[in-house]
Amino acid sequence: xxxxxxxxxxxxxxxxxxxxxxxxxxxxxxxxxxxxxxxxxxxxxxxxxxxxxxxxxxxxxxxxxxxxxxxxxxxxxxxxxxxxxxxxxxxxxxxxxxxxxxxxxxxxxxxxxxxxxxxxxxxxxxxxxxxxxxxxxxxxxxxxxxxxxxxxxxxxxxxxxxxxxxxxxxxxxxxxxxxxxxxxxxxxxxxxxxxxxxxxxxxxxxxxxxxxxxxxxxxxxxxxxxxxxxxxxxxxxxxxxxxxxxxxxxxxxxxxxxxxxxxxxxxxxxxxxxxxxxxxxxxxxxxxxxxxxxxxxxxxxxxxxxxxxxxxxxxxxxxxxxxxxxxxxxxxxxxxxxxxxxxxxxxxxxxxxxxxxxxxxxxxxxxxxxxxxxxxxxxxxxx
Numbered sequence: 001x002x003x004x005x006x007x008x009x010x011x012x013x014x015x016x017x018x019x020x021x022x023x024x025x026x027x028x029x030x031x032x033x034x035x036x037x038x039x040x041x042x043x044x045x046x047x048x049x050x051x052x053x054x055x056x057x058x059x060x061x062x063x064x065x066x067x068x069x070x071x072x073x074x075x076x077x078x079x080x081x082x083x084x085x086x087x088x089x090x091x092x093x094x095x096x097x098x099x100x101x102x103x104x105x106x107x108x109x110x111x112x113x114x115x116x117x118x119x120x121x122x123x124x125x126x127x128x129x130x131x132x133x134x135x136x137x138x139x140x141x142x143x144x145x146x147x148x149x150x151x152x153x154x155x156x157x158x159x160x161x162x163x164x165x166x167x168x169x170x171x172x173x174x175x176x177x178x179x180x181x182x183x184x185x186x187x188x189x190x191x192x193x194x195x196x197x198x199x200x201x202x203x204x205x206x207x208x209x210x211x212x213x214x215x216x217x218x219x220x221x222x223x224x225x226x227x228x229x230x231x232x233x234x235x236x237x238x239x240x241x242x243x244x245x246x247x248x249x250x251x252x253x254x255x256x257x258x259x260x261x262x263x264x265x266x267x268x269x270x271x272x273x274x275x276x277x278x279x280x281x282x283x284x285x286x287x288x289x290x291x292x293x294x295x296x297x298x299x300x301x302x303x304x305x306x307x308x309x310x311x312x313x314x315x316x317x318x319x320x321x322x323x324x325x326x327x328x329x330x331x332x333x334x335x336x337x338x339x340x341x342x343x344x345x346x347x348x349x350x351x352x353x354x355x356x357x358x359x360x361x362x363x364x365x366x367x368x369x370x371x372x373x374x375x376x377x378x379x380x381x382x383x
Contacts, residue, residue: 001089001090001091001092001185001186001317001318001379001380001381002028002029002030002089002090002317002318003087003088003089003090003317003318003319003349003350003379004024004027004028004087004088004318004350005073005074005085005086005087005088005318005350005351005352006020006021006023006024006027006073006074006085006086006087007020007071007072007073007074007076007078007083007084007085007352008020008023008083008084008085008086009078009081009082009083009084010082011082013043013045013046013047013049013050013084014046014049014053016043016082016083016084017037017049017050017053017054017084017086018053018056018057020084020085020086021035021053021054021056021057021058021086022057024057024058024086024088025057025058027088028088028090029090030090030092031058031061031090032058032061032088032089032090033061033062033089033090033091033092033094033096034061034062034063034064034088034089034091034096034180035054035058035061035062035063035064035086035087035088035089036063036064036065036085036086036087036088036089036320036352037050037051037054037063037064037065037084037085037086037167038065038066038067038068038071038072038073038084038085038087038352038353038354039065039066039067039068039071039083039084039085039165040067040068040069040070040071040078040081040082040083040084040157041067041069041157041158041163042081042082042083043067043082043084044067044157044158044163044165047067047165047172048165048172050063050084050167051063051167051170051172054086058088062096062098062169062170063167063169064098064124064126064167064168064169064178064180065126065166065167065178066126066128066155066164066165066166066167066178066354067155067156067157067158067164067165067354068153068155068156068157068353068354068355068356069156069157069325069354069355069357070156070323070325070328070354070355071083071084071085071354071355072085072321072323072339072351072352072353072354072355073085073086073087073351073352073353074352075336075339075340075343075351076335076336076339077323077328077329077335077336077337077338077339077355079328079329079330079335079355085352085353085354086352087318087320087350087351087352087353089318089379091182091185091186092185093184093185094182094183094184094185094186095114095181095182095183095184096180096181096182097113097114097179097180097181097182098168098169098178098179098180098181099112099113099168099178099179099180099181100166100168100169100171100173100176100177100178101127101132101137101176101177101178101179102132102175102176102177103131103132103133103176105136105137105140109140109141109144109145110144113144113181114145114181114183116145117183119183119382120145120146120147120148120149121145121148121181121182121183122148122149122150122151122181122182122183122186122187122188122377123141123145123148123149123150123151123152123179123180123181123182124150124151124152124179124180124182124320124377125137125138125150125151125152125177125178125179125180125360126152126153126154126155126166126177126178126179126180127152127154127155127176127177127178128154128155128164128166128173128174128175128176128177129154129155129156129164129357129358130158130160130161130162130163130164130175131161131175131176132175132176132177134152134154134177134358134360134369135369137177137179138150138360138367138368138369139367141367142366142367147365149188149189149190149362149377150360150361150362150367151188151190151320151322151360151361151362151375151376151377152322152359152360152361152375152377153322153323153353153354153356153357153358153359153360153375154356154357154358154359154360155356155357156325156354156355156356156357161174161175162174162175166178184382185381185382185383186379186380186381186382187379187380187381187382188377188378188379189309189313189316189377189378189379189380190361190362190375190376190377190378191305191306191309191374191375191376191378192305192359192361192362192363192370192373192374192375192376193298193301193302193305193306193338193373193374193375193376194262194263194301194363194370194372194373195263195293195297195298195301195302195327195331195372195373195374196245196247196263196291196292196293196297196298196301197291197292197293197297197300197301198247198261198289198290198291199228199232199236199240199289199290199291199292200224200227200228200231200289200290201289202249202287202288202289203216203217203224203287203288203289204216204217204285204286204287204288205282205283205284205285205286205287205288206218206284206285207284208282208283208284210282211267211277211278211279211280211281211282212275212276212277212278213246213275213276213277213278213282213288214274214275216288220272220273220274221269221273221274221275221276222269222270222272222273222274222276223273225269225273225276225290226273228290236292239292239293239294240292243292243293243294244266244290244291244292245263245264245265245266245290245291245292245293246263246264246265246266246276246278246280246288246289246290246291247261247262247263247264247288247289247290247291248261248262248264248278248280248281248282248286248288249261249286249287249288249364250262250363250364250365250366260363260364261288261289261291261363262280262363262364262368263291263293263370263373264278264279264280265278265279265280265371266278266279267279293372295331295332295333298327298331298332298372299332299337299341302338302341302374303341303345306341306342306345306346306376307345309346309376309378310345310346313378313380314380315346315347315349315380316346316349316378316379316380317349317350317379317380317381318349318350318351318378318379319342319346319349319350319351319376319377319378319379320351320352320353320376320377320379321338321339321342321351321352321353321354321374321375321376322353322354322356322359322360322361322374322375322376322377323338323353323354323355323356323359323373323374323375324355324356324358324359324370324371324372324373324374325355325356325357326371326372327355327372327373327374328355331372338374339351342376346378349378358370358371359371359373359374359375360375361373361375
């Protein structure tokens with residue numbers, strides 16, 4: 001297995017693509033099984049020609065990818081500017097499927113993709129946010145392939161239907177989604193950094209109705225919120241007023257670490273403080289914990305998740321990054337933050353990707369759509 005990543009910011013779409021493809025060629029020993037293309041909207045006018053220009057260097061290669069409001073490659077993150085990132089993957093002994101999806105999902109995923117096997121497959125999902133709801137697709141894949149890893153991100157950079165481009169092997173689309181399926185001698189390790197830090201202590205939902213929490217440890221949610229606020233330092237109190245979230249337990253356990261919770265927005269608190277609505281599914285007796293998000297919390301969470309990955313798994317051969325448009329320089333005040341952290345903690349591994357309208361990845365063994373998240377897919381051979 002071999003990966004290579006190149007980023008080019010030439011003004012000409014054709015020149016940027018062909019130059020990047022030739023640079024990939026110089027880094028590879030064999031023919032790539034896939035080339036990922038992530039393209040800023042500045043190239044939209046000529047974006048449909050990009051697969052053909054890539055195939056001038058790699059005849060017959062399958063091209064997958066999409067447009068993005070920010071582009072990641074070669075350790076750089078180009079935001080609000082022209083760029084093309086190409087990532088080539090040589091994947092021997094890996095069965096690859098490329099599927100163009102619309103709202104009408106397959107009735108039988110095992111027929112459309114892979115039959116059940118000893119090892120679950122891995123999936124990369126790239127939806128268009130204007131024409132495809134990823135949550136139904138994610139739930140269906142989780143049900144059909146228990147244990148499968150699903151990572152991805154929603155195309156970005158456009159402002160209306162038809163303003164994104166999706167590359168699906170031999171076709172180029174303006175709607176729907178691209179699903180890449182992988183099975184065989186490949187392992188995809190997900191790293192999901194939701195960018196929050198926990199405050200207070202975990203509590204049990206003692207009463208709820210759909211997405212509304214009515215009791216936390218037998219107390220009114222409003223009373224609990226006041227108690228948590230009273231224990232905070234002044235800096236966190238200021239953050240509490242604008243960046244408060246709820247983390248939902250995703251594993252049945254007694255001890256929790258940052259990253260064990262699915263972060264969801266708070267929709268509202270009733271005037272009496274007896275009902276707290278959140279943007280996610282909840283169940284009675286599940287644990288929840290309040291979280292805060294800012295640049296420092298996000299940086300610390302990313303470091304923590306990458307360190308956990310390094311401690312638990314072998315070094316990857318290549319990686320893709322799907323990061324929220326709300327991160328990057330807008331959050332950190334400096335460029336290349338997440339790519340630089342990845343290189344420092346994981347190593348000089350070829351990395352490419354884009355800034356998304358929403359990120360996709362697992363928490364606690366189930367796959368979810370996220371916001372303000374960096375979702376990495378790290379690739380290594382199974383044997």
